[in-house]
Amino acid sequence: MSAPPVSRLGFRGLFSKRMRAVDRAGLRTVMARPEYRRLWAARTVSQWGDVAQFTTLALLVLRLTGSGLGVSGAVLAEIVPVLLLAPVAGPLVDRLPRVRVMVAADLARLVLAATLALWHSDIGVVYAVAFGLSAGSVFFNPAAGSLLPSLVGEEELVAANSGIWSAAVLSQVLLAPVAGLLASTAGFGWAFAMNAGSFGVSALLLRGLRASEAARPLVTASIWVQGREALGLLGRDRLLRALALAQALAALSAGATSALLVLLAARRLHAGGGGYGLMLAGIGVGAFCGPLLLTRLGTRARQPRLVFAAFGLRGVVDVVLASVTTLPVALSALVCYGMGTSSGNVTFSSVIQSHVPEQLRGRVFSAFDLIWQAMRLASLLLGGVLADAFGIRAVYYCGGLLLLAAGLAGLTTSADLPSDGSSPGATQ
Incomplete structure (x- = not known):
């Protein structure tokens, strides 16, 4: 039996109603999803530590080397891991459960950041830890970006990405001065310890994340x-x-x-x-x-x-x-x-x-x-x-x-x- 005809006015009304429902897919909608809230909280807490690390690392390198070239070395330590590891990270993210990849990356970065909190007077150690932290991000970031569509509807992707991005920017604006003050008064170790703690909290939050990812096909390549x-x-x-x-x-x-x-x-x-x-x-x-x-x-x-x-x-x-x-x-x-x-x-x-x-x-x-x-x-x-x-x-x-x-x-x-x-x- 064919469907009853829809008048032009009725079709427009249905279309407008549907578009209004889609347009309401804002931050409140995605924040109502428990699994998205867990991912958002993990990314935000991790960002707090990243802000502390980013703000104080350049200051520390400048103190240890006394040169702009030394600071450029820290930038290279951030870029080189992406060039070396991105070709490997992408296939691994597509082969393995993405939550596990993110937790493993957080735990590895926790150990590295804790090492820097205790031992940051040697420029070689600083560069090595900066390299390792960037390497962890090479695996974490594509896993997080790939996981998000399994937590929200397709029409909610913009709102979901906006929530994570806005929290990251707000963290940088508010916490960068605090991190600089912490490093100058209490010492660099406390700022790096804050970063290590953020990775631990992020890993704990992600361990409880239950994502409905599609089953991975058997890969022989x-x-x-x-x-x-x-x-x-x-x-x-x-x-x-x-x-x-x-x-x-x-x-x-x-x-x-x-x-x-x-x-x-x-x-x-x-x-x-x-x-x-x-x-x-x-x-x-x-x-x-x-x-x-x-x-x-x-x-x-x-x-x-x-x-x-x-x-x-x-x-x-x-x-x-x-x-x-x-x-x-x-x-x-x-x-x-x-x-x-x-x-x-x-x-x-x-x-x-x-x-x-x-x-x-x-x-x-x-x-x-x-x-x-x-x-x-x-x-x-x-x-x-x-x-x-x-x-x-x-x-x-x-x-x-x-x-x-x-x-x-x-x-x-x-x-x-x-x-x-x-x-x-x-x-x-």
């Missing part, structure tokens, strides 16, 4: 073959190819402009430490607000075009920063930069989670991490040379053009793709 399959998918899938190209261009820009923002503040805006702090705060305010505004778009926030538009917005901001000489204008631009960065990252993660088959997500997330860090390293090297040869404005003009190219390339190559990021072409 080696890890290296599986890794090549993921890179092949990035080459074959039109949306992933567009995202990879845009991200490579964006990382080639952002590595230098982020690291040299302090130089821009001093040489172009003539702002001291307080002005530089305000600039970082402006980015933080924008980064916190961006995901909250994004959740109001409902399913429209999973449009790949938003990722590329965010790159374009950041490109405009870099051009503005290279052109202006007043701090208030720069602060306003940096708020927009923060909004573009956070909303773009949330949409990017949500698109990957809904577009890529479940059994390939770990490899795809790891592949994008590899692209980002490789181009970030190139950007750091080229940015310093460019700044010394042509001045800081040249760095920001070039960075802005690269980001605008990333946005334009992505919008052009993805123009006829489905607007929600779904694709029947994502091969199994």
Whole structure:
């Protein structure tokens, strides 16, 4: 028996009702899910420790080495593990239960952070621990990103990613000054101990997480073959190819402009430490607000075009920063930069989670991490040379053009793709 006809008015009413229900998939909706709350709490507590580690590690390295080159060594210790281990981490994340991968990564990082809390007077130990902590993140992050879709509905992905991102940004804004004060008054060991404790709490929370992950198929291919399959998918899938190209261009820009923002503040805006702090705060305010505004778009926030538009917005901001000489204008631009960065990252993660088959997500997330860090390293090297040869404005003009190219390339190559990021072409 055929279904009764629906009048045009009735169809519109049903469609509008459905869209309103989808658009209400905000933070309250995902926070009502116990398993998501557990993951959110674990990620947030872990972020508290990361903020303490990030804030104090550069200060410690500077004290031990007395040189900017020594601080650059700590940055390399963060990047190199991604380049070495991402091809292995992705296939392992797709083979093993992701909760177990995350707990194991947390426990390994707990031991490393505790070692640094007790023994941080040797620069070799500091570099080794920084390397190990970054290596743990190489496994933890793609596992967490791949796990999230099994905890919430597809229409809730943007809200779920926004909740995690906003908590991370708020933690950085509020806790970075506290961590710096703790290190300067009580000593570096206490800040690193805080990081170790955060990994322990995160592991305990994750052990109780019951995720309904799909059963893993029996895999006979080696890890290296599986890794090549993921890179092949990035080459074959039109949306992933567009995202990879845009991200490579964006990382080639952002590595230098982020690291040299302090130089821009001093040489172009003539702002001291307080002005530089305000600039970082402006980015933080924008980064916190961006995901909250994004959740109001409902399913429209999973449009790949938003990722590329965010790159374009950041490109405009870099051009503005290279052109202006007043701090208030720069602060306003940096708020927009923060909004573009956070909303773009949330949409990017949500698109990957809904577009890529479940059994390939770990490899795809790891592949994008590899692209980002490789181009970030190139950007750091080229940015310093460019700044010394042509001045800081040249760095920001070039960075802005690269980001605008990333946005334009992505919008052009993805123009006829489905607007929600779904694709029947994502091969199994």
